[in-house]
Amino acid sequence: MGITLGENQYGKAENRVVRIYRDSPRHEIKDINVGTALRGDFAAAHTSGDQGNVLPTDTQKQTAYAYAKEKGIATIEQYGLDLAYHFVDGYEPVHGARIEIEEYAWERAVVDGAEHDHTWVRKGQEVRTADISVEGVGDDQRTWVVCGLKEFTILKSTGSEFHGFPVDEYTILQPTTDRVMATSLVAKWRFTTTDIDWDAVYTGVKAIIVKEFATLQSLALQQTLYAIGSAVLEAYGEIAEIRLSAPNKHHFVYDLSPFGLDNPNEVFNADDRPYGLIQASVIRDDAPDAGPAWTMQRGWMG
CATH class of the missing domain: 3.10.270.10 (Urate Oxidase;)
Structure with a gap:
């Protein structure tokens, strides 16, 4: 051996x-x-x-x-x-x-x-x-730059749905057309050049993330991530791809009926775990080789 x-x-x-x-x-x-x-x-x-x-x-x-x-x-x-x-x-x-x-x-x-x-x-x-x-x-010599943000907590109180999913004997989740959607987003985008106004692009990408999250009538968090990624690539030709990781910060409508109170999506229990983890990458068809841009990150060489 x-x-x-x-x-x-x-x-x-x-x-x-x-x-x-x-x-x-x-x-x-x-x-x-x-x-x-x-x-x-x-x-x-x-x-x-x-x-x-x-x-x-x-x-x-x-x-x-x-x-x-x-x-x-x-x-x-x-x-x-x-x-x-x-x-x-x-x-x-x-x-x-x-x-x-x-x-x-x-x-x-x-x-x-x-x-x-x-x-x-x-x-x-x-x-x-x-x-x-x-x-x-x-x-x-070759250079790769990946910029991004993390711990970006964002929430909207409506404009999010979740329905049409498979149901089996273990399914208790009810479909909804109006829910709170919240996440602590991690986003990283890979550049094709180092000739960049770093501050301006960072500010612009962050603004796109907020706009797409806020304005899309979302049928799934996956759809929101793809919309964010597509909008970023359309706005910045110097970005080859973007990767997004979004833990779903669940907000469940709290049952106030024992107290004789109606609760039309106004009072919620915010659960921090367990949580759904939605991840996606959006990439250009002609994106150059990523080389080591995503590999051997701190703490692990995956």
Whole structure:
């Protein structure tokens, strides 16, 4: 029986980096969580413990903090690209790098009706993400950027139906033409280029997600996800595909009849588990190869 080393990578996860820009009386803040992972000629480290080619994970951590100052964090996408190119171009044993970043948003505190110059309140709407993959050097180098958001909780009180499903002896769910639909959405979209106005596209995609969710008379959450994905691809030719994951945050009409009360879809029990998990990808027919864009993500190499 032959045994070989399969795909592998190593790096430093959960680097919490906060960058304050203090070059004017009105300060700016960037709050991010950075994970780095390197791939390359590291077989000896696994098979014999030889660390000769292994750039320490602590060095990766220190680079992430140093680059927050040297390169800055204008956008998490450009910061991630800077880190990835540094590792791949600067260390011969490294053939590829993956940088995963989450950004936590803050809004300025309001004091006496005016925004404060150096105090913020944490916003809880969603977490912005960027996954950067770089493989190879020189003319053979290729780059993949996947941007997105997670923990984006959105709810509408009507405009959602669910009926026409198969029924068997274990089915107790009743069909409905008017229900609450809510989810904590994860969305990630893959670009075909790095020549992007990252902030503008992020804002635009988020607006499309909200519009399609709100305005579609939805017969299923699956239909909503496909409508979101299609609208994003129609709006942005530089996006090759989008993947969406939507846990169904169920809201069940509560039975108030024991108290002699009618409840016409006004009072609900919000169940957090178990929940339906709806996932879909929407992709262009001519989308370029995804390469490692979706593989070897932090925590698992699936």
